[in-house]
Amino acid sequence: MADVAIHPPAEAGAFEPPFLGAYSKKVGMWLFLLSDTLTFGALLFAYSYGRLSTPNWPTPFGAHSITNASVMTACLLSSSLTMVLAVLAARRGDSKWQFNWILGTMVFGTAFVVLHGMEWHGLIHEGLRLPIFPESKAATDAAGELAKASLAAPQFPATFFGLTGMHMLHVTIGVIYLGVVALRKKFIPILLVLWLGGWLMLPADSPFKYGIHVLLLCAVVAAIVVWLRPKVYDAHDVEVSGLYWHFVDLVWMFIFPLVYLMSTKI
């Protein structure tokens, strides 16, 4: 069998070009994003199914919620711009602006998560909740429209929290991914401080008291990745992380009209 061993040719560029014309990391990320598209597609279709098949679907989003969601959308769109500028800076070899633009993207992403968390907090205190959430006196005592809607159409809180929670998780992981690309191992203690601070400060009746452990899990995964493969991330790595970030933005372009704009309370 030694006769059939493949030896690399001496001349440069003699290898067969890749089937999809791109380096393997980029193709791998595209394939992951395809699979994630189906995850979000299924959640969006589940929401649409519930909406179509349920009479008296709640329309809880008034002017304040729509304004909040519009600012969140602007944050994500702006973060995509800063991300693409980071990719351009990485291709130029401009590490200073690559870092600055990635940091800008992380700031916009964090603003999105914080605004979304505040919106969830408001909705939960108005009575919109799931049975799996921790007991909250304010939510239990709430007798408004949302408390009634949670009982009359339980599909609404289930699909709303499922869909937006999955997206919020993706944005959080995206911010952490970019933090590791920009700061490498220096980002891990920052992440641990954020986890500990969040866990100690959040009230016991907040669903985020449990959600904050995502930061700990991500810190462990990031530490293993950085320990196994310590390297300075190059322009290709920045581009691949940018693909993930733009995908998160892309998904919100469907969640925003379908969940918020189609349920406006005029």
Add this chain to the structure above:
Amino acid sequence: MAEAAAHHDEGKGQYFWVWGALLVITAVEIVLAYKQVFDPVHMLGVLMALSVIKAALIIAYFMHLKYEIARMKIVLMTSVVVCLCLMCVFIPDALRVLQLGVK
């Protein structure tokens, strides 16, 4: 090797244009929803059409698929569109549940 992505125009201007277009389309969506211009079924169609335009702009420019080779574009877009269209098979069932008056 077809390093298409490496040779395209890297000017920043086009990205600012795309960002501006995305913000304008978002503003149009908000106005349409707030003014209740269409009935809910038509509103859903219009909003989804605008979202598909926004998605296409993000995929083409921000994700640089426009600058990849044709084979990459065809493999990625065909597979995702077919899979998402297959999910539409559930929509008539949801309408049927409503027509049957199931509470």
